[in-house]
Amino acid sequence: MLDWINHEWLLPFLRIGGSRSEFWGLTPKDLQIDFEAFNQRMKDQQQLAWLQGAYVKMALQSSIIVAGLATKEVANKLPQYPEMPFKDEVEKQEPQEVSIEKKEIAQKAIFNMFKRISGNK
Numbered sequence: 001m002l003d004w005i006n007h008e009w010l011l012p013f014l015r016i017g018g019s020r021s022e023f024w025g026l027t028p029k030d031l032q033i034d035f036e037a038f039n040q041r042m043k044d045q046q047q048l049a050w051l052q053g054a055y056v057k058m059a060l061q062s063s064i065i066v067a068g069l070a071t072k073e074v075a076n077k078l079p080q081y082p083e084m085p086f087k088d089e090v091e092k093q094e095p096q097e098v099s100i101e102k103k104e105i106a107q108k109a110i111f112n113m114f115k116r117i118s119g120n121k
Helices: 002-015 020-024 028-066 087-092 100-118
Strands: none
Touching: 002 020, 002 028
C-alpha cells in the first residue's frame, strides 16, 4: 500500500514542487487541487510562450520589410508558425466584443511589458 502511495501520489507531488512534509499533511482532495493548479499553470506558461513567439515572428516580418531586405510577399513566406496550444479550449470560450480603444490599450500594455523585460524603460 505504501509503495502505491509513493509511486502514484508522492512522486508526482514532488515533481510539481511539493515537499514530503506538505504531502503527508494534505488530503487526497487537496492533492488533486494542487495537481489541477499545476496543470493550469503549465498551460498558461505554454500560451504565454506561444504569444511571445508570435510577437517575435511579427516583429521579424515587419523588420525585414522596413529594412528593405525583402518585399512583403517574400517576408510573408516565412515558415508557418505552429498552431496555438490548447486552441480548442480557447475556441470554446464565448467570443467577446472588444472595442478598438481596449485593443489599443492592450497593445500598449504588451509593448510596455516587453520594453520593461528588455531593460529599456
